[in-house]
Amino acid sequence: MPEAMPVKKSDDGARYFDRDLNWLAFNERVIEEAEDQANPLLERVKFIAIFASNLDEFYMKRIAALRRVMDESPNKSDSFGFFPGEVCEATEEYIARLRGRLYGIYDSVVGHELKGQRVFLKRHAELDDRERARVREFFETALYPVMTPMAVDQGHPFPILPSKTLSFAVMLKGDKKHHLAILPIPQVIPRLFRLPESDGAAVFILTDEVIRGHLDAFFKGHEILDSAVFRVMRDSELDLDAEAVDDLLYAVEKEVRKRPRARAVSLEIEHRVSDTLLDRLRKLIDIGDGATKKIRGYLDLSFLFALPGQVSRPALQYPGFVPAGMTYDDTFRRIRKGDFLVHLPFQSFQPVLDLIQSAAEDKQVLAIKMTLYRTTETSGIVRALLRAAENGKQVTVLVELRARFDEERNISWARELEQAGCHVIYGIPSLKIHSKLAMVIRREDEGIRRYVHLGTGNYNEATARLYTDIGFFTVNEEIARDVSDTFNVISGYSQPPHWRKVVSAPHDLKPFFMHLIDQEIENQRQHGNGLISAKCNALQDREMVDKLYQAARAGVRMKLLIRGLCCMVPGVKGLSETVEIRSIVGRFLEHSRIYLFHNNGNPRIFLSSADWMKRNLDRRIELLFPIENEALKKDLSWLLDTYWQDNVKARVLLPDGSYARLKRRGEALNVQECLIKYYAARKR
């Protein structure tokens, strides 16, 4: 954490952490996982990559947003009282410290520990003759033909470099003055190049290092005075006019095309760069000194994501596990038999695929409706939807094009779905569709039956192996009506109706949470047993935080598992003594959202796609849905208890903004490992 996590106080004594600094604290917990010797070595490598990738996103989203606010209204504070200038300054300091720590752990893990396991990442100068020959061949056949140096002078403007693109800046000696050339490294070429194995050692070199070794090949007849690898991070916000957008697909496509020219918010460059080259570059990119980072080591450590997959060392990774499956002959019959939950990644994503795939082929199925936010290019779900359209089903897909950084991918498969005859709807310009719902309409002997799946996470087979999420299957009529209504509202076919079971943002969700909290306050007053237990990814909405403080002041106990950023300050006398906030960062990304209200002994439990963030509650279409089946309520209640018992990966948020590991009493309990075993043993 920073030297001291800044806290803002309101007139009534409430306190708040800043969202960005607290998010960085979350990323610090990721780096702690990289440092944790108890984690397998190659998993620690992955945590380094996760940290690096997270930080990139933070620059493109949050730092960019702060800069925008600073330009437009520097003297306007956010809803908690933080001014953009002070936050920017504090975040940059914090990031600098975290970056130092990152490269420290990188040196330790990659520079020493991996070498101990005979895994080497070499510089060009460190290669032996045989390796050099292989690298030269790779350069000549794979790199040189696809790379083009670009001169920068009066007749040649600075090239358009998309965010994160690694490039060489090369200063060449000319007759009278020096020339600058930019050599972008194509993003399609994997950065990690594996050299032939010798004596069981795995040897790698980065493409940028290969290019460095052959840089003169691009500039024959010129003397290279200086060179450095750099990359630019740009603002990723799409400038969509909420009122004027008639064709959202076209608008998003247009804005995405503009992105490589978006404002630069950060320049990272190798520390060896000369002042002359750096000054020139800064001017051309139009970026200030404060936003320039000289990096001691490789830029963009997210290349490490690929390393474990290329090294066959199972002992250095988490023990493999097969997600627990369910046995059933007929998906529809299984869902009719009774509501059930699927807890990813401990349980298989297969029931979701089965539902959509069965629906695509089943003669009695009339229609399939679903939302897609982020999905994979080779998604079984997208293939099943295409098949369903071929089979004459009515397929309606609500595609949220604006899933950050996935926009282009989304446009591509959305077009494919459209061409196959699916009815693709791109949602509402001013609201992102974040709810995850699917509905299959089937004609049965008794009449129409609607099979519904509601989830806390995206329909994405890849993240289903990495993120913890919960899916709910049901044929409940009232929920089906609500889901139908949600589709109609999102697609502009209806105005928001009365909800029966589900509650949706942006209209009703926040007031509903307020109502539930008020009820706990009342229960506390009358029975002394007010309790809120929640698990989500972020707590940042000011009204929610204040309401929770109100409950805490009334004595309501709170057990909050907030994985990421949290603006609430727990454990403050007279304000939040009854509040305990923990964060679990481990093997899987905690992503499920569960909300439990004690309700005087008859708990009300909900799952949701929404966090307690302003954007979720005010600017997105989100759903909260109740779990009313007693057995499932019991399961979720047990799940929250088990999460709360974690004493290995859980950190507790302290009033000063730091996170501390729990003091372990009794046996160690790592909740994610525990759940792998639990679901494997549980028969379904």
Next chain:
Amino acid sequence: MSAPLRLALIDIGSSSIRLIIGERRGDEIKILEHPRNALPIGLDTFRKGELSQEITNQTLIRLRRYQEIARGYDVTAVRAFATTAVREAANREMFIDTVERKTGLRIELLPPGDVVYYMSCFINLRLGPELPIRSRNILVAEFGAGTAEFSLLRQGRIVRSTGLPLGSQRLTRFLGQLGGAPTAAAALRDYISSEMRQLKLSLPKIGVDEIVLISEPLAYGLPAMLGPARFSGNLCSLTRSDARALARCCAGRSADDLAHEYRMSPDMAEATAMLSLVLEQLFSAFERDRVFVLEASLLEAILTQLLMEPGQSGEQDRRRQLVSLADSILRKYNADRVHAQQVVRLSRALFQGLQAYLGLSDQARDYLELAGYLHDIGKFISNSGHHRHSEYIITSLNLFRLSEREQKLIACLARHHRGAAPSEDYALYRSLTDKDRILVQKLSALLRMADALDRSHDRKVRELQVVKAEDAEVELQVSCRDEPVLERVAFDERKHLFESITGSSIRLQVTRNA
């Protein structure tokens, strides 16, 4: 097992368009979809008298979307209904034609009485125990954007139906015309109060047991503004103090403010605010302690009726309701009810015997019978030329559940029950289609003979039978208690129309029956 009947119904209302898709499951109706889109269709009609191209285009967009939703449910039929906003638009025929050409949907125009009819059926089917409509006198008020239709039901039968200009959009417009005058709110209250007084005066003095309000904005606005626990099932029991509280919530607030605070759409908020004023006046005018607000849409009511009572029962009920209303009108105009009933009885017998001979549909019988009830109503003005007075009274009545066309047919029949035969010399007759003119010719011929056979207003004819109906000759046999001297003369005078349109001679055989 046969597939359940599944219907998609669309309602083109004054302020919104809605779809309902439902199917019957045993004794339950399962609603599958019920989307709604605000569209101020009524604004065009109430301000300019006709529907604009923009509104037509917007309607088409929504109808196509609803058809798209309906396709996903493999429905048996998609039917579209329209009420005041379309019914009162001068260019309604063009609107209906455009919609049919572009979507394939033929819009069915619902007369005001049908709305009340469907709602009362819904109350009876779904809310029988809470609101025993068949054993009480109930005033049902259906608030649209243009008008509020008040119908008094005596033990389930309509006895009076009247439309008042108290629709939410009309009230909003009225308020707008008053501008920002400080007395605007008071003026609006006076206006509503005056309409309420007129309403009360127009109702038969049979005592009102309960008042039921049908209004979507109220059904939405009440729980939002007064708390969610108001509704028990489909009914909300509202007290006088609730009405005051509602009016306080709305007083001096803009629709946008209300919409924001109570999370309603602005059109709903505006309508709720207007209706809160009507509610207050309604409580005062009828000195009630409570009124019921029904949370059910017209579409839900029609769907319930079509799915729960498919086939003829709806038609029979309509006939019963129309007869009840006609009888109530006879009372109001101090008409000779005994003669009217006798003419109806004789008309029915003639119709029965000559329906096939004249090629008449079943529905034609309803027109003939209603004309039989109302043919002499013009005597209220003057005996001389009373058939002319009957014509304009009937065209001006709020006749429950009859379309404008049907009302014109009946007025035309009454016009020509005596005097000159229907011809193009008469404006109302000219306004009919060729097909309807032929119908009027045939039915007038029957009505003239039926009226003639009770010329003395003394119910001399006990029985009437068509004993022969051949190409060249038709023979009627009547049994009478006394010699029907006047009736014979009148019959000879009035039979000519029948003979001229059929080319047959008609003969009357009288038997005496003590």
